[in-house]
Amino acid sequence: MQVFKLYFRILSKHTAVISVYLSIFFGLSLMFTLLPSASSASVFIPEKTRIAVFNEDEGAFAKALIAHISERTAPVQISDTKESIEDALFFRDVEYILRIPRGFSESFLKKDNKVQLEKSAVPLSASEVHVDFLLNRYLRFASIYHGLLADISSEQAAAYIEEDFKVEAKTTILDSMLLVEKSGSRSFFFLYYSYSVMAIILLSVTTGMLALENRNIKMRNLASPLRTVSLNLQVVLGNLVFAVAVWALSCGLGLILEKGGMNGRINMLLMANALCYTFVCLGLGFFVGHAIKSQNAIHGAVNVVSLGMSFISGVFVPKELLGETIKRIASFTPTYWYVEAVNSISTLTNNSSTLDILNSMLIQLGFAAAFLALGLAVARHKSLANEA
């Protein structure tokens, strides 16, 4: 098992770089798991726009307005400086900023319309339209009550309005499915896994192979009484052991992060899918390792392949947001099918079929086999015996 041991000795020289990728991965995963995640269910839950409200008015009317709007949006606390508001808007920490200027209540009740609400929003966005609608609706109701019922107090009007708002249109969800709670964090964890595992395995497999593929070392190995089959098997075994270890470590962490609300079947599927993808990375690493000449080129290839595939396949950016063309291009990469499977698994219902998911996994395994074959072809092409 000399070669096998050698492989791990070489890897241990690159612990630093490998642990950087692992820690970026684990760090981001941890962060996302701790962040609250969106969920969807069988009842209609209105979308809540993230909104920041700054109230400079002391009137009761403004308070009622805020209470009303807060209930229908997701209020976010940010500090009231231009910079922090601008930042928050840019990064969508809030999508709508409402400022109630001093004297608004009074001006509104007097109907002179001198003091207006001030808003800032992501321009032309649906959330802007939504919050505008909510605000205008409330103000319209208020203006009706104050306009038609003389001497009505703010409190009285607010009570009427709240009463009115208790009635709602009856909303039904078609084919109301019993959606399993979408676990945003878990699916993020497994999405991001594709990036880090690709980077880590490509890096380690190609590094190990490059050391063994060094022409002189290769000649020395070939000249030794070690059988070629055994040599290759030991390399394969080394890669396999490492890859499975990375997979097991990642899944273990995933399980720890997800200790509550687990669904055994979904976890099994996610892990199986991740294992398939791990094999894809191994195959790709095998191919790239044969096609590449220097250590520096490895870093280049690792970065371009892992980051590139992840971006076009919807690892970092939700898949729905990608263009049609890019999705079509991405479907020629294994990452696309991995992401596809992760998305299907995390929206899996108790009685829906897993056929699509298995299909995606099979496609991934197909990619793994194809990369392996390509790698073998390149290896044969540039084997010593073929040298002129």
Place this chain on the structure above:
Amino acid sequence: MFWHLFSYRLRCILRDKQTLFWSAAFPIVLAALFGLAFSNLDSNELFTQIPVAVVDNDAYRQSNAFKSALYSAASGKDALFNPILCTKDEAVALVEEGSVAGSISIGADGEVNILVKETGISQTILKAFGDSFVQLSRAFKTIAETEAQAAHKFASLLANEAAYIKETKLGAEYPNKSVIYFFALISMACLYGSFHGVNAVSSVQANQSHVAARCNMAPVHKLLLFGAQLSAALLVQFISCLLLIVFMKFVIGVQFGPRLFLIIFTCAIGASMGVMLGALVGALLKQRLNLKIGIIISLSMVLTSLAGLQYPNLKYIIHKSLPLLSYVNPAALVTDAFYALYYYEGLERYFINIGLLLGFCAVFLFVVYGVMRRQKYASL
């Protein structure tokens, strides 16, 4: 003499394909991939008129109130809906196939029914509209019960479209989050200038390369030698970054804002920071070149991740909750400088970033100078 050193160094850099790939071509390749991936991203949250199936039943035909409410919500430049009149079965089919956000129908008793397939912002707006209709009906009833004579003014009040809200514009440009991916990518390209920095140092430190030992034997002041190497590296890195920006702006269409001069200036500062960082790594570590490259790549992966390369909000979160971390991360500073140029009207934040970056350059250069000044070595 400077010109001699500089021009030959330039030739060496331009022949060094591998380093050039890293510092110039690789970011452009990634930028192209980003461009492909995000071509659709901006339009996603833009509001487009919501297609709604409206069930054309008896109640609909008889309810003028509903019709006029729908009409006012579906006309004008602020129209919310794009209604399609159809039968109940057709409406269900349209909802099913997803060509409308939902269907809305009014019942004989004035109750409103909404059918959707999923919940999203469009459905939420549709529901708010439906709610608002039934709620207005109830408000009308309430008023009619309390003060019957006022009820006739209801319609005119309803038609009153007083503007209660005025908009205050924030930011100089559209808050387009996806530019952060590109700005972070520029910061990565800047950091990859480190390769040139490392090479510049190793080609004058006698204990790092044979060529450097030979150069040290020439009657040339070492700092002049180093200055020439560094200048060549800076020039190449600056041009690489500039090319990246040109590619982003004119091929991909990334918006940078109108301050052309400052954009180029930022590019120069960022490139300098990268080269100096590399010089620092090169001067402080005596290990093999491969290890240095490994360190630079790892470092730049971490720093650019924190600057939002994979997930732009990470930059925001860090800036909000751990501001110190974003001030000591040169990649975040470069990203933030471009962000501030693009999005802020004022230049205060921009200059804070640039100031810190210049500070970093100065500190790096100072340390490098301290190491370089040493002209004799304990071992070679």
Place this chain on the structure above:
Amino acid sequence: MVVKTENLVKRYGNVLALDHLNLEVNEGEVFGFLGPNGSGKTTAINCILSLLKFDKGKIEVFGKPMSPDAYSIKRDIGIIMQDVAVFDELTVEQNIDYFSGLYIREKERRAELLEEALEFVGLSGFRKYYPKKLSGGLLRRLNIACGIAHKPKLIIFDEPTVGVDPQSRNNILEGILKLNRQGATVIYTSHYMEEVEQICSRIAILDKGRIVASGTKESLKAMIKTGEKITVECYGTCCDDALSSVKGLSGIISAYCEDEILHIKAGRSNCLAGVLERLNKSSIAYGRIYCELPTLNDVFLEITGKHLRDKEA
């Protein structure tokens, strides 16, 4: 005096690399610096060049103290290092021009020097080649050209022939002599005693950072007892009787037989006749006979008790 060191001491941790080294190189000579691997030759050179810090001692070059910024001294030094030190990214002529450009500003003068250097090392046909495309021998020649193009007064060759085929090696050695004839002082370090014997007028033998002997090669050889080495290929074993009778001859220092070969060391020359006579007497049949004058290896062997070079594998 071109180079002078006084009590130069250099330590690497606990290892004493240079042990009170005293060295004098005169103008116009080819000074050989001979020693086994690890004896401190390169360290001494690097100290002389002010690349390395040293712990104690004084160094003068051209009669002036040497320091990293003694540019007027550096201007007249050429250095050819043990390892090839050229830019892979530059062509042969660009490399030479770059390095000579560090010494000479005028472009026209440099162009002349470039031609001379190319001519000198015989690389005129390879001027547009990149170093990666050159064979080992040619690369060594480029390495030399880069060091001598600016016509230095002092040229230091630090094992320039390591890993070079015999033909290129002779080429290089002849070149060095030519440079010397043109007026350059040469310091030549090597662990190949044949080379040093061939070209050096004065030699210092270095061991463990100390100079164990120095002088012209004749004076070095005169320092040792061995005057002549006689090797006799015997047919059959040389019996003890014959061996002791050979040893009995006057002037014989030692004699031993190994694998049917008789090795004899004599203190003076002209012992061969006596040795053959004794062998004849003992009826020892013999074939080829060699008679050699002592080499620097013998000098080294006798002074330090070990071979200058590890036995070649």
